[in-house]
Amino acid sequence: MPYFSRLTDIITCRIGDLLAAAPDPQHALTEILTEMREGLEACDRNLRTYATSRDRLEAEIASHQTQATRWRDEARRHLTANDEDMARTALQRKAELEDLMAGLRPELEAATSNWNNMQRIRRALDARFAEAQREAERFAPDTGALLLSEFQSTPSPPSVETELEQLRRELEN
Numbered sequence: 001m002p003y004f005s006r007l008t009d010i011i012t013c014r015i016g017d018l019l020a021a022a023p024d025p026q027h028a029l030t031e032i033l034t035e036m037r038e039g040l041e042a043c044d045r046n047l048r049t050y051a052t053s054r055d056r057l058e059a060e061i062a063s064h065q066t067q068a069t070r071w072r073d074e075a076r077r078h079l080t081a082n083d084e085d086m087a088r089t090a091l092q093r094k095a096e097l098e099d100l101m102a103g104l105r106p107e108l109e110a111a112t113s114n115w116n117n118m119q120r121i122r123r124a125l126d127a128r129f130a131e132a133q134r135e136a137e138r139f140a141p142d143t144g145a146l147l148l149s150e151f152q153s154t155p156s157p158p159s160v161e162t163e164l165e166q167l168r169r170e171l172e173n
Contacts, residue, residue: 010039011124036129043122050115057108068097
């Protein structure tokens with residue numbers, strides 16, 4: 001029976017409580033780590049999807065902006081040549097592109113927001129996964145390394161490395 005049905009279940013779980021309620025805590029911990037790894041993989045897939053969507057929308061908006069600028073320049077050229085009808089047509093095309101961009105911008109904001117939110121969830125999942133790994137080491141120090149060999153954690157985030165370097169400098173002074 002799965003321990004988690006959603007990514008937020010992993011974030012809000014209390015690993016100690018799950019293990020205390022399990023008939024075989026070591027087996028439960030293996031299952032928990034497996035489900036957490038699957039959750040991390042799902043989160044990474046979502047991040048890639050949101051990033052692709054965000055990048056596509058940014059490129060589409062930039063392309064439409066370039067076209068709108070071109071239509072404005074075209075309108076100016078026609079107006080300089082005293083051709084108001086063609087200038088008006090060019091400005092109508094520009095307005096259509098601006099309306100299209102106005103519709104795409106909220107989609108871009110949503111994709112960016114989704115990506116940012118998934119980044120926060122990913123960091124929280126990493127923290128819970130690290131906690132479960134520490135629990136595995138504490139729970140079975142002799143077999144913990146064997147148990148954890150399947151579940152390698154992700155490297156420390158840059159903020160940890162930056163803070164570590166700051167602490168080193170403080171200690172040197």
